[in-house]
Amino acid sequence: MELNSRSVLIIGAGIAGIQAALDLGDMGIKVHLIEKNPVIGGKMAQLDKTFPTLDCSICILAPKLSECYRHPNITLYTLSEVNNVEGTIGNFTVDILKHARYVKEDVCTNCGDCASVCPVRGVPNYFDANLKTMAAAYIPFPSAVPPVYIIDKNSCVYLNYGICGLCAKACGAEAIDFSQKDEILEINNVGCIIVASGYGLLEDVSPLTNYGYGKYKNVVTALEFERLICASGPLEGHLKRLSDGKDPKKLAFLQCIGSRSDRDKKYCSSICCMYTTKAAMISYEHNNDLESYVFYIDMRAGGKGFQTFLRRGSDEYNIKYIKSKISHIDVDEDDTPIITYEDYDTSEIKQMKVDLAVLATCIIPSQGIEKLADILGIELNNYNFVKTNPFLPVETSVEGIFTCGCAREPMDIPRSVAEASGAAARAAEVIKGG
C-alpha cells in the first residue's frame, strides 16, 4: 500500500501521540498514527480522574479520540507496530506490521453481540489492569475508538482449534472475518517520525516481592488501584478489601516503589506524588470514613496548582503524609497488610496496619522500546528512555525523528500534551519548511 504526500508517522496513540496527530492534522499535514493496542487512548483512558483538577479522564479524552478517528488527515493503524524503517529525514519509508483483528473495521456496528455469545471467558482484560476478565471477542472498554470489536487470537477457540464460530453466526452485520491475516503495509514518503510510545510500569517486569505484591491480596499497584476506584472499573468505584470484600478504613500509599533506588531504578518517576494524592482524594469522595497515609521521601508538586492540590488533600480529605523509608510489607492472619517503615521525623522503626496498601511503582520505558529504537536507529539513554538533549527536548539522535512525552522521560499529562504539540511543531518545520 503506497501513499503519496509527505506525511508524518507517529508511533503510539496515547495522549501524546494523539495530540501531536491532531495538531499536525489541523495544520493540513497527513498523519499516520500507529498504535500497537487494538484501541487508542493509552494509559490516560484507564484513569478515573486526573490531577490537579480531578476531572474525569475519559470524558476529556473521548472527544480527542473521536476527533482523531474522524480527522480527514489522520490515518489510524491499530494492532500495528513499526517493522522496518529506511531512508532519511524528508523521505522515510516505513513498514508497518498490522495484526489481524478478525473483525471488519468498516462493517462492525459495535453492538457487542459477538461478545455476549462467545463461550471463552476468563481472558484477562489489560485495560482493567487484569483485574477483570472478558471474552475472546471483546472491546477493551465501551467507548473505545475505533468502535470495533476484536477477536483475541490467543484465546479464540475457532482460530486455534477450528471449532465454535458462534460470534460469526451472531453478528448481524457479518463483520467477523476469520480469514484475516497479519499484513505488512508499506508507507512511503514519510517526512518525519514522532516517537510517542509512552511508558510501561515496573510491575510488568519486576516481581516487587518485598512488598508482597502478587502474594498478598490487599497489596495492589497504583494502576490496579486506579481501576478499583474507577466508576467504570471492576468494583464500580466501591472500594473493598480484595481479600474479604470488607469496606476498608485505612489506606496506605507507598511512594517511590522501585524508583529513587539503588536497587531498582535510580530516577524519580515524577508523577506519583500527585497521582497518589489524587487517588486518596477520590477514595475519600466515595467513603468519608477513610484515612489515607502517604509514605514519601520528597513530595514533588511543582506544576500549576499542584501545591494547592496537596494542601487540599491534607486539609479536606483526611490524608496524612509521613516522611519515611519503607522496609517491607507482611500480613496478619486476616491478610491485613502490615507496613514496616522508618519514620523520618523520629528516626524510629514503626509498623502500621492498613486495609489496602497501594504501591506507586516506577514508570519505565514502554515494552518493546529497545526493538523500536533499533529499527529507528535512535539512541536510548542509560535508563532506556529515548535519549534527548535537555535543550533540544523533542529531538532524538536521528535527524527527522522526534519524540515527546513519557517515551523520553516520566512526566504528567499537561507536560505530555505540551511536548506533543512541540514535537508537532518541529515535524511541521520539516514538512513545510523543507
Next chain:
Amino acid sequence: MTFEPKILGFLCNWCSYAGADLAGVSRIQYPPNMRVIRVMCSGRVDPVFIFKALLTGIDGVFVLGCHPGDCHYLEGNYEAEKKFMMVQKFLNNVDFDKRVRLDWVSASEGKRFAEVVTEFIESIREQGPSPLSGENMDQELFNNLKAMENSVSSDRIRALVGRQRKITEVENEYGEKVPIDEFNDIFDKAIHDEFVRQRILLSLSSKVLSVKDLAAELKLDPSEILENMLMLKSRGEIDYQSIDGNTPLYMRI
C-alpha cells in the same frame, strides 16, 4: 392503573448525554419515563423552557450537566445552576420545587446516570401526577406558573440572574464584590415582586379589575397589590379604564 410519570430531561451533549449513551452501551437498565432534549450545554436551558414544560402538564423536569469544573464550555454549568436555583425559588411558591431537579453526570458515569434518573422518576411518582395534566387542570396553578414563565422572561429578572456570578464572585460596575447574602435579599424581593406583577397582568389580560378585586383573587394584601400596580402603571403596562363609584378599575395595555 399506576401513575407513570412523564419526565422531560435536558441533557448536555458533552457530559450527561454521553453518560446516558454509556448507560445504554453498558446495557444498564432504568425506567422508560424520560424523554430527552439534547442541548450543547446545560447553560442553554432558558428558565422559560422549564416553565413551558410544566405548563404542558409534564410531571417532572430534569436538567443534567457536567460536574462543576468540567463544563466543555468552561462556565455553562455554573450559569445553569444559578438559573435553576432561581426557578426553584419561584416554584417554591406553589410547592412545585421538587418537580424539577438539576444534577451533574459526567460522560463516564453511565451507572450514575441510570441511578439519578431512576431516583427522580420515583420521586415524581411519589408526588403524583401534575395538577396541570389530565382532564381537570388546576386553572389557578396554571395561571401561577404562567406568571412565573413571564417573570423569568422579564428583563429585570433575567438581568439579575445573568449578572449574579459576576457581581457576587468578581465585581459589579463599581468594582465592588457584592456579598451573596446581600444579592440574595435583592434577588428574592425581585422574584417576589415580579411574580406578583405578572399575576396581576395575567388577571387583567381578560378582565378589568380593581385593587380590591385583585387582592382577593391573588390572596395578597391590597397595599402590596397597589404598590405593584403603580409600578406596572409607570412601566406603561396597565392603566385606568374606568371608575366604579370611588374605585378605579384597571386594564392591561
Next chain:
Amino acid sequence: MSEKESEDVRIGVFVCSCGTNIGGLIDVKALAEYAKTLPNVVFTEDNLYTCSETGLTQIKNGIKNHNLNRVIVASCTPRTHEPLFRDCVEEEGVNQYLFDFVNIRDQDTWCHQKYPKEAFDKAKDLIRMGVARAARLEALENIIVDATPTALVIGGGVSGMTAALSLANQGFETHLVERENELGGRLKTLYKLFPIDLDAQTLLDNLKKNIKGNKNLKVHTSAQVKNIEGFIGNYEVVLEENGINIDLTIGVIVVAVGASLLTPTGYFGYDGKIRITQHELESKLQNNEVKAKDIVMIQCVGSRNDERTYCSSVCCMTALKNALIIKENNPESNVTILFRDLYTPGTYYEDYYRRARETGVIFIEYSPEKIPIVKEHQIKVHNEYLGEEILIPYDLCVLSTPLVSNNDNKALAQMIKVPLGEYGFFLEAHVKLRPMDFATDGIFVCGSAKWPVDITESISQGYAAAARASRIISHDTIEVEGATSFLPDYNKNLCTGCEVCIKICPYNAISKNEDDEIEITQVLCKGCGLCGATCTNHAIIIRHYTDQQILSEIYAYGGKEV
C-alpha cells in the same frame, strides 16, 4: 420571521432496526408508519442498518425521489453517527443542518429491555419531537474568515525565541517583540544551565544566530505592544519600537513574557551582600567573585507559604547547579542546602541530585513550622532527621526565591482580553486539554508567563505554542461550525444594550462596536448558548438550538402549545 414559513417543508424519516438492537425489541415498521402520520412528513422507511452503504443509499434515494428537504434518522446516537449522516444528505443536496437525529437505541432499546411496549411509546414520542424540531430547522453555512499568515510573539526570552523561530521556520512571517534592547530575557544573566551545565551564552548565541539567519523572522527590540484590536486571523496590532509606531496585521498571537524574580526583602535578613539570592550568586560565580568557604542555601524562601502557596519548581535545581559550581571551584568549601522537599523529578534531575550529594553537598531538611533563623554568622536550624537544633556557620547565605508573575501582566491581559489566574500568571484554557491556548481563539501562551518552568519546558512549550498557532494560519481561511449565536438585524431594536451577554460569554466573543451595537464575533463563538439563554430581551438567537426549535420539542412531548 423565517422564510421557512412559506416554504414547503418535506420531512423524510428513516427508522433503523440496527440488526436486532432496535428491531429486536420494538417494531420499527410500525414506527415508520407512525412517523408518516406526523405533520410535514412526506416519506418514511425502515432500514436494517441505516449507517451501512445500503442504508445511506436508501436515504439518498428517498431525498431524490420525494424531494425531501429535511431528513431524520431514528437510530443509535448522534454522538457517533451524526457526522456520517450529515455528510450523506449534503452529498444529495440537503444542507447538513437540515438533518436531525433521534436516539432510540443507546437511550431507548438498550436500556429499557424489560419494557418493550414502553420503549416503543418512548420511540414514538422522541420521533414526534424530532419531527417537530426538524420542521423548524434552518440551513446554515459554516462561518469562514480569512486568516492572515502572520504571527506576533510577545517576549524575546528563550520561550518566545523558540516559538518565533519555529513559526518562521514553518514559513510564516513572524514578529518577535522584545521590550529590552537585546533578545534573551533571563538567559542573558544566567551563567550555566542545568542539568548538563551548558553555558547560557552558548544557548543564547545559538538562538540569536538562528533568528538572525531567518528571513521570515522580524525582530523588534526596545519595542512594546501599544494596542491590539480584532480577532483570530485578523488582529490589528500597533507596536511602538524606539518611539516609532508600527502597524501590523497579525493572524495569531503568542504571549511569552516570562516571569520576574522575587527580591526577598524581609526574609532571613536579606541584604544583597552576604545574604543574597541565587540569581545574584550566579552573577558572582560568573565573575569569579565568590570567595566564601561556608555557604548555606535556604530553599522555599517566599514560596510554599501562606502568601505564595506554590512551588516554583526551578529553585532546587538552581541551588544544586550553583552548589556544584562552588564545589568544583573549591572542593574544600562547605555547602549546605536547607530544604523542605527536594524537587528533582524525572531522570536528568534525579541524577543531578545524586551528583551533588556525591560531591559532598550536605542536605538538611527543615519543616515549615520551624523555619531556620539566620543570625549574623550562623544559621540555627531544626534538623528534622536528627530531631535537634544545630548551628551552621556561614560566610555566604543564598536564598532560593520563586519566580513571580510580572507586574505588567494585568495591563497586557487587559489589552489582549485574556485572563490572569492564580498569583497573576496567565490563565490557559484548560490545564490538560489546551495548555498552550487561551480560551479566546487565536492567542497562545508559553513559558514562565503561564507558570514557573525550567528552560527545557520553556523550550518545548515555545514549540508547542508555535504548533497550536500554526494550525490556525496554515490555512487561508478559518472555518467554524455554523451553529453559532447571532443578533439578527430584525432583533436589533430588542437589544437594550445591557451587556449581560458580553460578560457571560466564556470566549469573549461578544463586544460592542464603535456604534455601540452588540457584535458577536462569529468565528469565536462556540455555540454554547449561554448568551441566548440569558439575553434580557430575547434578542439573541442560538442557531440550530433556537428557542422555537426547543419549544417545539417541548410542545410535541407535552401534547399542547402553552
